Amino acid sequence: MIDSRTAPYAATLLRVSLGAMFIAHSLVLKYLTFTLPGTAQFFQSLGLPAALAYATFWAELVGGALLVAGVGTRWVALALIPILAGATWVHAGNGWVFNAPNGGWEYPVFLMVASIVQALLGDGRYALANRLPALNLRLASQAVS
Numbered sequence: 150m151i152d153s154r155t156a157p158y159a160a161t162l163l164r165v166s167l168g169a170m171f172i173a174h175s176l177v178l179k180y181l182t183f184t185l186p187g188t189a190q191f192f193q194s195l196g197l198p199a200a201l202a203y204a205t206f207w208a209e210l211v212g213g214a215l216l217v218a219g220v221g222t223r224w225v226a227l228a229l230i231p232i233l234a235g236a237t238w239v240h241a242g243n244g245w246v247f248n249a250p251n252g253g254w255e256y257p258v259f260l261m262v263a264s265i266v267q268a269l270l271g272d273g274r275y276a277l278a279n280r281l282p283a284l285n286l287r288l289a290s291q292a293v294s
Contacts, residue, residue, distance in 0.1 A: 160273030161219075167263055168216030171229065175209035195239060205232055216267070219276020226268040233261040 179188045185206060189199035209232065215225045236257035243249045247256040272278045 157274035160270045161275040168213040171209045171213030219272045222272040226264040233257045
């Protein structure tokens with residue numbers, strides 16, 4: 150049974166922490182640590198187009214901000230899953246543990262599961278979308294608040 154007294158806090162905690170992780174991954178890892186040109190070069194070394202690195206950076210940054218704010222949460226959480234699937238693909242050969250050389254695949258898989266859970270939960274009660282109806286972008290117009 151779901152505790153209706155604490156569920157709104159759980160949805161908010163997951164949404165904000167997932168959004169903060171995407172923002173940090175975008176800014177700290179791709180922008181500050183490796184730089185955008187360095188990230189593009191890494192994508193090319195994998196056989197991916199360099200432009201995909203920039204698209205990934207912006208998707209993570211904007212998507213993370215939207216998650217933190219609670220705007221279009223279901224859509225955003227689902228839209229970020231292909232990025233996590235790509236990260237899983239990149240790290241699949243490194244083994245399971247993320248502290249393995251070049252990182253493992255369990256962290257992106259966990260984040261995919263967390264994104265799916267967030268998509269199922271929706272914005273939650275404490276989201277900006279609930280305060281500003283014009284921002285309310287609900288998937289199939291049925292969301293749990």
